Amino acid sequence: MARPKKDDGKGNELNIPNFKEIEEKWQKRWEEDKVFQVKEDSKKNKYYVLEMYPYPSSSGLHMGHAFNYVIGDIISRFKRMQGFNVLHPMGYDSFGLPAENAAIKNNSHPKVFTEDAIANYIRQQRALGLSYDWTRKIQSHDPLYYKWNQHLFLQLYRKGLVYRKEAVVNWCSKCKTVLANEQVQGGKCWRHTETEVEIKNLEQWFIKTTVYAEELLRDLEKLNWPERIKTMQRNWIGRSEGAKIIFKIQEKPWNVFTTRPDTLFGVSFLVISAQHTKLFELVTKDRMKEVEDFVRKIKTIKQEDIDKLDKEGVFTGAYADHPLTGEKIPVWAGNFVLAEYGSGMIMAVPAHDQRDFEFAKKYNIPIKLVIKQSGRDIQDEVMIEAYIGSGELVNSKGYNGLNNEEAKEKIVNALNEKRLGEKSVQYKLRDWLISRQRYWGTPIPIVYCENCKNEIKRKSYELSFYDQDIFFQIATGKKIVETRALNPHEKTKEFYGNIKKGDYIKCINKLTNEIIYLKVLNVRRFNSLQDLFKEKELLERIFPGKYFDSISKLEKSYSHTEDYLDRIKKYGLVAWDVQLIFPGIMPVPEKDLPVLLPEKVKFGEGNPLASCKEFVETRCPKCKGKARRETDTMDTFFDSSWYYLRFTDALNTKEPFNKKKAEYWMPVDFYTGGAEHACMHLIYARFFSKFMRDIGYVKYDEPFPRLFNQGMVHGEDGAVMSKSRGNVIDPLEISKKYGTDALRLFLVSMTSPDKDFAWSSAGIESSFNFVMKLVKYSENVKLGKSSKKLEHKANTAIREVTNNIESLKYNFAIIHLRSLLDSLEDEIAEKDLKSIIKLVAPFCPHIAEELWSNLGNKDFITLERWPEVDESKIDTKIDEQEKAFKKTVDDIFNVLKIVKEKKGKESIKVYLYVLPNENEGYNSEMLSKRIGKEVIVFAVNDKKKYDPEGKAGKAKPGKPGIYAE
């Protein structure tokens, strides 16, 4: 489809502006004059607009990108004209697998590949006239950037928020790396929707995002985000309240989490996940073979079939003690229990949980009803499905008759007294697995040293824990202060007396045999509980969430230790700040950063870093002995978790960003991007913000108070625009044909930007016409005085367009602009013409600059002040008059049609009889032009009027009489 030729209607070629030339001219001038470069300015209000930075793919910018960037650009330009100090930067998420894979395929290097792609992106983005401050450009594969990834990794490490652990992880055989939980979608890899994710047991790096689960959930409330995204995050975090209950199995305690402690007396078996790492610790010898067979069978089942899967299991041979009745409860291994959720083991209450019910039926395990459905008699109850509703407790010892909600509370209390359970909250959110076994990413700044490993192990004080909870808190970073001295054992007296800063402690959880190592950062001693109590902050850290407001409460809380006061007297009170460490895992010192990604590596087999000798072989930062470098790289979502902060100070070589600068610009006032990041980038970035706040890097809680999700761009066939469907429209092609301004305009004129829309080749023409109309008008209009009507129209448009841009209803802004263009007159005041061009400027910046300069202006319209509404010029009477006029035009056409039908011939003249006070609304010239026939206007009281049929008598207010002949 070629761009139509145009003329002025008289056969003369119309001057179609050379859009390309105009665009390039202004893009160049903006850049030369540093129009979009900004600095912190305390006198100006800042406004930070950000579009999610793209992964620079080799296929270049697509329509969805263009849409996204134009949405952000319009608001940037608008806010800039409103006088805000607008930060609008762009960067590239340039690490990542596709580049590495493409490089392998093309026998190239990811760096070359990526940098070509970036150059291409930049060229295309410039062509779209996007108002970026290019001096702040960042690319995550740049050592100047990823150095700070490593720095932040070490900060996380120091805070105890990074750990290395063997766990059940997701492995994509196509990506040849592990994936974060968030990157597994429906059992498949997020990049390879056809590739099954395998479950493996591997040692990997994790970040404790779960520490902030509660806050991440809670703070969603204060965000101005699409409800859909908030809901997705809420579901992802997945908070459930319930209880943690300890079942003793073969004398060892095992945890289960349940939301239904009220059904505790109905437990008839326990089920441990068949994938549980500790499963075989409880399998008895005679059951070993069956369990092994079962586990093997489970492994061969595809993730895909899991929802269709029958609940299956096998008895482990072990029995647990019921915590309240002491009954023996069989422990099964099952395929329907998730290893990674809760403790990986559940208590099964078949009468009141459908899954347990099915399982019990299948294996003939007794079903014990403990909650009575009101109105039913339990005697003759034949269960065909589990009863999951509420009701009155039965068969539950001393709790019979209680409502099940009350019972929850009471039963948990009873467990608590026996120290066999407590209230607990579980989240679906898992810790973030960040290590990747691939080359094209930020190297994890860690060195493994065997020497130091042995050294630390040897020098450590050994300390046993019997309290599951304290151990758990330390291990998950919730607590980094210990006050075991509140309850010291005689045996460890010496330890408490001698411990000092820099010592290592080996903590053994006697209940689970887990071992963790701690390094003592600080030791504080108190002579009495009273002294300790003065340290409010410390108390809060030791007993998080408990808010002791008196010593007596604190004492009471510890009263289960009969002689603790004596002990305090005897040994004193010691509190230590500790850090979780991993012996032999040595963080690279700050001064040695960045750990550079070596350029010369061999691609093809496994992780190229692992086979790069020069990289792997290194020296231990502590003992200087031979050591081995970590070869895993970071998930690229690490890069994007804080890039918005880097934009505030992109060139800083001393620190990730200057705190003052970040404080000025952050948070991001307007963030746009696709919804696909709801549970990945947007959770990680929020997590990072909270972490950085806690280490004093930033002062805000939430990085993106206002998030906007643009809709999806579909092809003309209505399907999502994609290469495979062959319905892709290249934005740059469109821009060449119709000009960038028409493209920009069209992208946001179809519908509200948060909705999906289908590309329309006819629609783009209408945007092109809009631009042409404006150009033609401003070329031909006579500058002078605006009519009252035009002033009214212009000011109405200012008001509406301002409001509509503010509320992201760009499509409405454009409707108002169209209507304004439609009512333009041959003469206009320069001021009004200027306002009109300004209103168009955010949408069509190039042509606006051109028209602006054609008016003799030397400065950029981009930096002009947004027009102010002059309310006094807005006169609703004018709208009414216009309506009446329009109605009259309608009526005339209607009359003409009827007359033609009746008389069989076309009328040539129209006579209008107007009430005397309405005279000014009806101008014969205007009407003639509109109707296309001569229209003669009379006042009804005109004695000399021509009115053969007395139609003047039909005239009513707002409705003149009509005669046609």
Place this chain on the structure above:
RNA sequence: GCGGGGAUGCCGGAGCGGUCAAACGGGGCGGACUCAAGAUCCGCUAGCUUAGUGCUUACCUAGGUUCGAAUCCUAGUCCCCGCACCA
């Protein structure tokens, strides 16, 4: 299964208690201009009716609330999206 969002005229899509036969754009049809085509401008685009009027059907289906519903409520159908054996 759980959660979120939808269903509007030929099409895309506004509207979210009256001013709605329903913005705006597209398409189609007709007209003006022109030797002519495109472009531009004007009108029409549910049906019947009428010298500019009035009526009847209409906003997924069925009920309901209301003086009054495309808009609110109830039930249902269909579509899209997210999560999914989360104990």
